[in-house]
Amino acid sequence: MVTAVARAGAETMMRPFEPGDRAAVLELVAADLLPGLPGLTVAELDRAVEGTCPSGPGAQAGLEGLCTEVYAGADGQILGAASWAVRPSDGAGTLLWLHCLEDEQYLARALLERAMARLGRRTVHVLAEPTVLAPAGLPVRMRPGTRRALEECGFSGTDRWRYLHRRLDDRGGRLYAVADVVECSGLPGWRLQLRERDGARIGEALVGLPVEGTTALQWVSLAPARRSMGNILLEQCLxxxxxxxxxEVTAVLPAPEDGQPDLDAALALHTAAGFTEIDQLHVYTRRP
Structure with a gap:
């Protein structure tokens, strides 16, 4: 156990995650849940603690030294939790997930400093990969305390995505006979294929299987000459x-940089279909 000093001199403790911490950690995770994501279960938290891939039963590939710790107050209250490991492929550290009382910025900083101390002098990536708990990236608007703590600890944003959300309550339950729907192999979900009458491919989209009435639109792809039909394909999906x-359905799009008009076009396509940008997801990196 490592004892730390929090604000106002209150004694706190960083220690390994224990089964009895599950309920308190789930509360912290639920408070950070983005709209459109299903609620989490104890079993899913256990999978995250074990480093399980979000899309299958196996552990995250190539991780060593996986460690999950909680930050507890003197009264035993769980104030935060984080999980980290090392990638043998490049020797970099990776902070897989971190959740704490967001209004108390010192908590996020304490968890970050603990992870950096345990990982040693190496490059560290934060929230670079999706986990069982959430997609990759920190929702910077929803979690300003964690964002400020990352910046204070020397991390900088390296990749950014837009997190979009669309409710389907206003849609009638009818399908137009324009797209074929087939089950996907590998990633569970549906593939919608839009074709001409002669069978020529116009485009396709992939959506995940729903959980608790919510799902994610994985991607939309159109033949170069048929970009104008993107709205039809997206309407087919919805x-x-x-x-x-x-x-509810969500989508994650890369946030554009200069000279990437296609990404603005993708946002316009989703916006026209009723999606709203909820937040931006940032991956952070700190180099030694």
Whole structure:
């Protein structure tokens, strides 16, 4: 156990995660949950602590020294939790997930400093990969305390995505006979294929299987000459999901930089279909 000193001289403790911490840690994770993501279960938290991949039963590839610790007050209250490991492929550290009372910025900083001390002098990436708990990246608007703590600890944003959300309550449950719907192999979900009458491919989209009435639009792809039909394909996706009782759908798009007009076009396509940008997801990196 490592004892630290929090604000106002209150004694706190950083220690390994224990099964009895589950309920308190789940509360912290739930407070950071983005709109459109399903609630988390104890089993899913256990998978995250074990480093399980979000898309399958196996552990995150190439991780060593996986460690999950909680930050507890003198009264035993769990104030925060984080999980980190080392990637043998490049020797970099990776902070897989971190959750704490967001209004108390010192908590995020204490967890970050603990992770950096345990990982040693190496490059460290924060929230670079999706986990069972959340997609990759920190929601910087929803979690300003953690964002400021990262910046104070010398981390800088390296990759950014837009997190979009769309409710389907306003859609009728009807499908237009324009797209074929097939089950996906590998990643569970549906593939919607839009074709001409002669069978020529126009485009396709991939959506995940719904959980608690929510799902994610993984990607939309169109043949170069048929970009103008993107709105039809996206409407097909939403109609298909609404027909199967899905109430909410999310999408993650790269945030554009200069000279990337295609990314602005992708946002315009989703916005026209009723998606709203909820937050931006940033991955952070600190080099020694």
């Amino acid at each position: 109609a298909h999901l609404a027909d199967r009782g899905v109430r």
